[in-house]
Amino acid sequence: MAFVSHSQRDGIYTFSSRPRPVENRSTYREPPSEQTPSNYGNIMYDRRVVRGNTYAQHIIPLTVQPDPAEIQRQQEIRRRAVTRKHAREQFRLKTPEALQGRKHIDVQTELYLEELSDVIVATDIECQTDAFLDKPATPLFIPAKSGKDVETQIEEGELFDFDREVQPVLEVLVGKTIEQSLLEVMEEEELACLRAQQRAFEELRNNELAEVQRLQEQERRHREEKVRRIAEQKEVLKKQRETAEKIAARAYTQQYLADLLPVVFTSLRSHGYFYDPVERDIETNFFPWLMAEVNNSLDKRYVARELLDNVIHDVARKRLERFKELETQSDRSDT
Structure with missing residues (x-):
């Protein structure tokens, strides 16, 4: 050390x-001995x-x-x-060598110079x-006195009184019994409160479960209604498309067959299958009237066809708008 x-x-x-533990030594000086080092x-x-x-x-x-x-x-x-x-000094950038006639010296760059x-x-x-003091002589050990000095005098017949001696015991027993009874009553009341709270929590949970089931059922009905509406709209569009195709086919057939009859008669007449004395009358009177009636009929058909196309177009447009509104309402109800 x-x-x-x-x-x-x-x-x-x-x-x-150097840190070291403190030695436990007496305040007084120990008597010298040969085995103890100085x-x-x-x-x-x-x-x-x-x-x-x-x-x-x-x-x-x-x-x-x-x-x-x-x-x-x-x-x-x-x-x-x-x-x-x-190795570090070799790779480290060094100060360039001093010029001829000069040399490098160490200079302090701190804020305050130091000698x-x-x-x-x-x-x-x-x-x-x-200085150490001489240790005094050890006094003789005398244990301390414990307890109290008391005395009592017992007269004849007063050694034991049962009624007086049993009273504290009865008070303790009655007090402990009442205390235990109160604790049991309080425990029963606490258990009753806990059961009531548990029943309230169970009722609240059942109500929440019923509300969740109602919302799930409502969502299921909305989803089924959406699917049904979409299927109905697809069926309506399919029928409209088939109706338009049928109307177009009928109009094309009528237009194609309108010129077929005169062509057939002309062909037969040119080949000599028809001969009639009143052919002249028919060609001069009947054919112009027939062509006028055919034109009137075609004009009426064209007007009716145009009106029908307009009606179909309006119905299809209204149904398409209604379908878009239903789809928008369904999306909003889903969100």
Whole structure:
């Protein structure tokens, strides 16, 4: 164990020592004996205290011999550190060489300049502990007296009174019984309150479950209604498409057959299958009237067809708008 004391430049005294447990020793001085080693009372006469400058001292205890393997390992560690330092210095950017006739010097760049000196100021300081006192003679051990000194006098016939002696016992038994009864009553009331709260919670949970089932059933009905409406709308569009195709086919057939009859008669007449004395009358009177009637009939058919197309177009447009409104309402109800 080494004690170090020194004073810095600003006059602050510092003291440092290796931590150690405090020895339990008596205030009085023990009588000397041959087996007990002498303890130093003043650190100035303790040979373990190091005096003088301790900055550069490296004292190795004589009792501990250094391990060769440990020394070799330390040397290897220092060698590796030096090698790494040289490697870093090789790759580190260095200050360029000074010009001819000049040299580089170390300059302090701190905010406050500090005077550098190799002389270390050291001061010796002493301290004195309190002197030991002679231990007095140990007094004879006498145990302390315990208990109280009391006395009593018992007269004849007053040694034991049952009625008086049993009263505290009865009070304790009755009190414990009443206390236990009160605790049981309070426990029953608490259990009744807990059951009531449990029933209330169960009713609330059942109501919530019923509400959830109602909402699920409502959602299912809305979904089925949406599917049914979509199927009906698809069926209506299919029937409208078939009706339009039938009307177009009928109109095309009527238009195609309108010119078939005159062509047939003309062909038969040109081949000599028809001959009639009144052919002249028919050609001059009947054919112009027939063509006029046919034109009137075709005009009426064209007007009726146009009206029917307009009606179909209006109905299809209204149904399409109604279908879009129903689809929008269904989407809003889903969200």
